[in-house]
Amino acid sequence: MKTLLVVLDGLSDWPVGELGNKTPLEAAEKSFIDRLASLGAQGYMDPISPGTIPGSDTSHLAIFGIDPRKYYPGRGPFEAIGSGAILNPGDVAFRGNFATVNEDMVVTNRRAGRIDFGLDQLVRDLNSELNKMDFDGVRIELYRGAEHRVAVVLRGHDLSYRVSDTDPHKEGLKVLSSRPLDNDPRSIKTAEVINKFTSWVHRFLTDHKVNRDRVEHGYLPANIILVRGAGMMRKIPRITEHERLNITRPAAISATSLIKGVCRLVGFEVYHPEGATGGLNTRIDVKVDTAIKLLKGNYDLVFLHFKGTDSASHDGKPDAKKRFIEKVSSELSRIFDEFNGEIVIGITGDHTTSSIRREHASDPVPFLVYAPRMFRDSLSTFSERTSRQGGMGRIRGVDLLYLLMDLAEKQDKFGA
Ligand code: ZN
Ligand code: ZN
Numbered sequence: 319m320k321t322l323l324v325v326l327d328g329l330s331d332w333p334v335g336e337l338g339n340k341t342p343l344e345a346a347e348k349s350f351i352d353r354l355a356s357l358g359a360q361g362y363m364d365p366i367s368p369g370t371i372p373g374s375d376t377s378h379l380a381i382f383g384i385d386p387r388k389y390y391p392g393r394g395p396f397e398a399i400g401s402g403a404i405l406n407p408g409d410v411a412f413r414g415n416f417a418t419v420n421e422d423m424v425v426t427n428r429r430a431g432r433i434d435f436g437l438d439q440l441v442r443d444l445n446s447e448l449n450k451m452d453f454d455g456v457r458i459e460l461y462r463g464a465e466h467r468v469a470v471v472l473r474g475h476d477l478s479y480r481v482s483d484t485d486p487h488k489e490g491l492k493v494l495s496s497r498p499l500d501n502d503p504r505s506i507k508t509a510e511v512i513n514k515f516t517s518w519v520h521r522f523l524t525d526h527k528v529n530r531d532r533v534e535h536g537y538l539p540a541n542i543i544l545v546r547g548a549g550m551m552r553k554i555p556r557i558t559e560h561e562r563l564n565i566t567r568p569a570a571i572s573a574t575s576l577i578k579g580v581c582r583l584v585g586f587e588v589y590h591p592e593g594a595t596g597g598l599n600t601r602i603d604v605k606v607d608t609a610i611k612l613l614k615g616n617y618d619l620v621f622l623h624f625k626g627t628d629s630a631s632h633d634g635k636p637d638a639k640k641r642f643i644e645k646v647s648s649e650l651s652r653i654f655d656e657f658n659g660e661i662v663i664g665i666t667g668d669h670t671t672s673s674i675r676r677e678h679a680s681d682p683v684p685f686l687v688y689a690p691r692m693f694r695d696s697l698s699t700f701s702e703r704t705s706r707q708g709g710m711g712r713i714r715g716v717d718l719l720y721l722l723m724d725l726a727e728k729q730d731k732f733g734a
Contacts (some may be wrong), residue, residue, distance in 0.1 A: 319726045320613045321662040322653060323621045325381065326646060327374060328628030329667025330683045330702045332674055334636045342640040342673065344701040348647035350654070351665065351686070356698040358688030361710025363718065365669050371680045377668040378580045380715030383560050392479060392549020398469035399579030401461035405551040410472040410479050410508060412545035418538040423493045425486055429466040430540035436528035437540060441468060444522065453511040470545050472511060477550065478504035484516050485544035493542060512545060519543050556585030563720055564728040565619050569612045571605050572623035586621060598626040598642055606649040610656050631671035639673060662726040663688045664718065682712065689725035
C-alpha cells in the first residue's frame, strides 16, 4: 500500500474574530478533508515537544523521524542548503546579509535598503574570486538567498561553529569582529577566517561597478556581508535508514527551498513541478497531479508540501489561509478517488502559525490519518479543536511516519 503525507505548512491557528472566532481550518469548507475525518482518525501532535515553538526546518526533521535537538545543525547550514548548497559534515555555514557601512565600518543599513539590484552579479563575481583563494586553508562559497540574503559556507579542516556574529543586529553600530566562543583552537581559527573574509569582502565590494551603479540609481551600496547564526553540518540519518521504519523509496513535492533542502538531506527524491511557487498562488492541481504520478510509480512514500497556509498567517490573512485550505481539500480528493481509497493518507501541519501573532506558536497541531483498514474514531470534521478528541491521542512529530507506515502494513515486529 502506498502512503501519502500532506503537510500544510503552519496549518493550525488560533481562533480569529473575522472568521467568527473560528480558526481558518475550522471555518474552511473542506468537504473532502472532513469526509476523510469520518473515514479515519485524528489526534494532535507536538512537532518537537510541548512548549517548543518549532521552525519549519526543525519541525520537518522531527516529522521525518529525526530528533532536531540531536541533529539540527543550526540555521546557517539550513539556509545555505535552502539556497542550493550541498553541504558535507564538518562544513560551517552562516546566514548572511548584504548591508551598507560607512567609511568607519558603522552599519547604516543592515539590509542594503532591501534592494536586490545587482546582488546576483555581486555573488557571481565574489564567488569567482573566492574560487581562486583560501583563508588559512579554508575555502569560502556564497549562496544567494531571497532579497538581501546570502549564505556563507566555509569548507576546510578544523572548523568550528562556536564563533560570534559580525552582524551587530542594530544599525548605527560598527561591524563586529567575530570572536571564538570557547578556547578551542578551531573556534579561534574560524573567527580569524571570518574576520579576514569580512575585510576582504568590504574591499572587494567598495570598488565594485555594481555598487557604483547602485549609488547612481539612488540605492544604498551593498558594501559588506554581515554574518550570523554559525552552524556546523552534521551527518543526518536518512529516512530510509531509520531503525524499524520500513521506507524504501520516498519522494517529496515542494517549491519551498528550505523544505526542499531538508527533504534532499534526509533522502527524498525532490520534485518541484512547474507552476508550484511556494506561495498562495501555487498550482495546487499540478502538485496533486505530480503526487498521483509518483504514487503510481516506484515510490512507497510521497510527501506533499504546501507553503501557502504559513505565508497567509505570517501576512495576517486568515481568510486567505481558509480559502487555500479549501482549494487543497478539493484537489486532494482526486488522489483518494484515483486509488479507490486503497491508500494511506496523513494530513497535518508542521507547526501552528498564528494569524494574529503572525508568527509560529507552540500549540500542538492536529493530524488526520486514513487507511482502508484501521480503527476509526467518531469525528466527522477535522480541526484544532476536534483533534483533541481524536482516537489517535497526542503524539510527537517523530512518531508520525511510524504510525503511517504501520497503517500501510509495512512495519515489522519489534522483538520476538
Ligand atoms: Zn513551517
Ligand atoms: Zn512560518
